[in-house]
Amino acid sequence: MRRALIQLLRLETSARWLGRLLPEQDLQATLRRHFAQRFTPEQRQRLREQPPRVFVAVKHHNWEQAGLIDSWAEVAETVPWDWGERYDQHTPDWYAKGKPAFNEELYRRVAQAHAERPLTHFFGYLSGRWVYPETIRRIGELGIVTLNFGFDDSHRFWDKFRHGQWTGNAGIAHAFDLNITAQDPADVAKYRLSGARALYLPPGGNPQAFAGLPKVEKRYFVSFIGQCYGVRKEYIDYLREQGIEVYVRGEGWPEGPASHEEMLEIYAASHIILGFGFTGRSRRKTAVKGRDFEIPLTGTTYLTTWNPVLAQHFREGEEILFYRDRSDLARILRQWRDRPQALAHIGEAGQQHTLKMHTWPQRWQATLKFLSHLLD
DSSP states (O other): OHHHHHHHHHHHHHHHHHTTTSOOOOHHHHHHHHHHHHSOHHHHHHHHHSOOEEEEEOOOSSSHIIIIIHHHHHHSEEEEEOOTTSOOTTSTTIIIIIHHHHHHHHHHHHHHHHHHSOOOEEEEOOOTTTOOHHHHHHHHTTTOEEEEEESOHHHHSSOOEETTEESSGGGTGGGSSEEEEOSOGGGHHHHHHTTOOEEEOOOOBOHHHHSOOOOOOOOEEEEEESOOOTTHHHHHHHHHHTTOOOEEESTTSTTOOOOHHHHHHHHHTEEEEEOOOBOTTOSSOBOOOTHHHHHHHTTSEEEEEOOTTGGGTSOBTTTBEEESSHHHHHHHHHHHTTOHHHHHHHHHHHHHHHHHHOBHHHHHHHHHHHHHHTTO
């Protein structure tokens, strides 16, 4: 364990300090060579010419159905597998019984679907706690391009070291043909240091789930929906002390959680939706999140923590609003309190921009096109 911790510190430090300084890996050339070695000419031709048929291994918790499962179905024929409560990674016998059984069922389902009609891609939202690298290699040996999606790489890429394997994506990344990391372009360096191939794609939103909300009376100046942890309570308490009322819902707040339908109703009835861009329980490090694209799709103005990565995707003051600290947040809210029409324009501009550039189906279409180009 001590050796694993020393290795983790070295890798994390290298990624943090060298991630933006290392020359960009020629991912296209690397993948082209990789595919040329891994697939026969006949397999590459089939993968290029066959309409995509994707096995989607994703467990739905709260956003995954609309964000990943449904959006893949919009761009390809899919074979989805959501194992629900069938497997529990927190049981005492997980590593002895649960994980081996999960891996065998995963491979069996993929192989069966492939035998019925050939698959072109395997897409997983998986970590080292769930799968073995050997399982992914076996799937790849069927002649399938293997992809994995990482949404916690900024603070959980390595995670814990259990039974000889990192429980984060670091434990399995090298076994996939391509990893997609979504929080920060700098996280690509972590994959490179782990001997894996990775592409940064920011998250997206699903228009079917978030766009097209009815026009209703705006009952809330600013609202926030999310769990009560980290700096969130501190910031919201501070705003209330400053005379700025915030309507909140979510786990840990006295008002309690909101269903998906209630959440959309609150979004539609708000002038501003508040966001917190910090990752995990950090008070400084930010990461791009799914809600950074879901909320703009609603057409309501989104105000969140300043993040230089997110600022590359939206025009500040025109499509999104940012705050730098809690006093800046209070200042901005006072500034916009009596400008409902201007806020409506920002919300509309943010929605149109997200529909044009930042939906999940667009992300998967771009991924498929990118990969097809490298299989010639």
